[in-house]
Amino acid sequence: MQNITGTAILIAALGLTSGQATMAFGDGLSLSGASSSNRSQLFRNQTRLLDSRASSQYSNSTRLRPKSDVATFDNTGAIPRYRGNYKGKYLPVARAAATKHGVPQDLFLRLVQQESGWNPSAVSHAGAQGLAQLMPATAAKLGVNPNDPGQNLEGGARYLRMMYDQFGNWRHALAAYNAGPGAVQKYGGVPPYAETKNYVKVILGG
Structure with a gap:
């Protein structure tokens, strides 16, 4: 006025x-x-x-507006903010790993929350290990020790970025992280597996 x-x-x-x-x-x-x-x-x-x-x-x-529930955008659409209760010592390690490899921080934090619930000792029925639930073969390929929390997060962020570089969007990258890149290639997108579809939905929403 x-x-x-x-x-x-x-x-x-x-x-x-x-x-x-x-x-x-x-x-x-x-x-x-x-x-x-x-x-x-x-x-x-x-x-x-x-x-x-x-x-x-x-x-x-x-700058005085309240923060949105949306962290960032790409051609996938909106990436929701991390709203998990975990605020422990691995949170800044995960943020640093995400930043290092060009992965949206909120996306990677939501992935770790979904994968292991921030339990560094978590082991899945398929044999995936640690915070980012790396398969032993994937960890070996990346040259990281999956039993070391810092290396596990480093490997997880790097692998997710590799999937993004291969498929071009975070939705397909997440699907490849969960079901493997071969499944995403086979179906030309998120494979019709209930677990994978739910995995992508929980992390990205929608």
Whole structure:
């Protein structure tokens, strides 16, 4: 409202001012009536200044908005924020691993939550191990020790990124992480396995 009023005053001043009159405004704005061409130039300068201040004020106001439940986007769509209760020592390790390999942090945290519930000793019925539930063969291929929590998270983030680079979106990358890249290639997307479909849905939503 202050910016709109300031602009209106400037316009009115241009219409009413002649000769050598000078009118001063708040925030360091002034209008001199030295000539019509000078007044026009001053008006343009003052308007640009007001517009820039309005833009700055709008930008500041957007920073006060509450955080969204959406962390980021890609061609998959919205990636929900991590809202898990776990806030322990492996959380920053997982965040660092995700950042290192260009994986959205919230996506990777949700993956670890789904895979192991943040239990570094978790072992699945298929033999997957640790926080990111790496299969022994996958861990060997990546050159990490699946029984070391830090290396396990490092390997998990790196493998997820490899799947993203192969398939081009996080939905298919997650499906490949769960069911293997061969299944995603075979079906041209998320395979019709109940476990995999639920896995992707829990992590990505929708």
